[in-house]
Each structure stands twice: as C-alpha cells, then as structure tokens.
Amino acid sequence: MNLNKGYWESRYEKMGGKRTVGKSSWDDKTYQEVLDQFNSGVLDAMMGGRRWGRILDFGCGIGRWRPGLERRCGLYCGTDIIEEVLQDGCMLMTDNLIPYPEGYFGLIFSCMVLQHVVDDELMADYVRQFKALLEPGGSVFLVENTSGPDNNYMRKRSAKDYIDIFSEGGLPLKKVGAFKEHSVLVSTEF
Numbered sequence: 001m002n003l004n005k006g007y008w009e010s011r012y013e014k015m016g017g018k019r020t021v022g023k024s025s026w027d028d029k030t031y032q033e034v035l036d037q038f039n040s041g042v043l044d045a046m047m048g049g050r051r052w053g054r055i056l057d058f059g060c061g062i063g064r065w066r067p068g069l070e071r072r073c074g075l076y077c078g079t080d081i082i083e084e085v086l087q088d089g090c091m092l093m094t095d096n097l098i099p100y101p102e103g104y105f106g107l108i109f110s111c112m113v114l115q116h117v118v119d120d121e122l123m124a125d126y127v128r129q130f131k132a133l134l135e136p137g138g139s140v141f142l143v144e145n146t147s148g149p150d151n152n153y154m155r156k157r158s159a160k161d162y163i164d165i166f167s168e169g170g171l172p173l174k175k176v177g178a179f180k181e182h183s184v185l186v187s188t189e190f
C-alpha cells in the first residue's frame, strides 16, 4: 500500500513545523486567525460541550488541534506516519498500522489526512481499522478537502465518496458542515 511517506518526510523537512499545514502564503497572524476560526466554527460549533474518554487524532502532525481536543477528553492520543513531528505521548505508525488496541477510542478525529490517502486500498484499510479501534457507540469526525482536482499528494474525494467508502466499512457518515473548501463528516451528530 502506498502511504506517500516520502512526500511527507520531505515536506516536513523543507517547510518545517506549522508551515507544513495551511498555505505557505499565510503570515503568523493569518495562521492564528484560521486556527481560531476552526476552533470556534468546527470544534465548538459541531462538538459542542460533548466529552469523550479517549480521542484519537489520526494524522495528528504537529498537534494543531490538540488543545481543543484535550479539553474534550480524558486522554488525547495522536498518531502519524512521520516521527519527527510527534509531540509527547503521540505514537508513530508502523507502515499503515494504527498502534492502539481494539475498542480503545470514543472518538476518532482526523483533519486533512484522508484527503492525502491516494491509495484506495489503504483508504479501505484505514476505515476497517477505525471501526475496530472504536468502542461500541464510538464516533468518527472528519474534516477533508472535497473540492478541486487531484495531484500527487491529494485525492479529492467528494463528501459522497467518503460517505460511500465509510458505509461499505460499516461506519455510516453524514456531512454536517464545511470549513472553507473542506467538508465536515461525522458518524454521530453531537
């Protein structure tokens, strides 16, 4: 399965830290404004006051959403394919394997990660793993770019594509909102 890991290694190395996410044209002020908009317009607006025991931040990168997620759970867990970016307490994936036990999470959150999974087989495998990692009644919360053309590191699936892929894997999703060019898709409304 193609994880496109080489692309992310060189992107993190060249651009470093927070400049790897968002647009390279953003200055610090704009970067912070987008973070604030996301925290209020997505996390606060769509998760409300809901709390979970354990949340997985899949493809956590530098942990941009960690403060907002930590406020909503007993234990924040992040995982990514790139070791250098991982903060304390986050776990490195071995190839495609998400390194946590079955039934461990109340919520799997993933922001701007599955849009970079260009390999359909890998995508289906992640859905299978998400399903296994969730406790009974657990939820998925995705924010993915669903517009524009594909390129070598982006697979622009539509919101319906995500709904179909997750439904095949036994995790029905619903689009509940948008953030800029991204769709917000959840398996449970909060």
Ligand SMILES: C[S@@+](CC[C@H](N)C(=O)[O-])C[C@H]1O[C@@H](n2cnc3c(N)ncnc32)[C@H](O)[C@@H]1O
Residues within 6 Å of the ligand: 002, 003, 004, 008, 020, 021, 022, 058, 059, 060, 061, 062, 063, 064, 065, 080, 081, 082, 110, 111, 112, 113, 116, 117
């Ligand atoms: C655009 S960044 C988003 C990071 C973080 N979720 C955020 O919003 O700040 C995409 C992240 O997905 C990770 N990633 C890319 N391909 C992946 C894959 N096949 N499996 C797991 N993570 C992947 C990258 O290493 C990177 O940290």
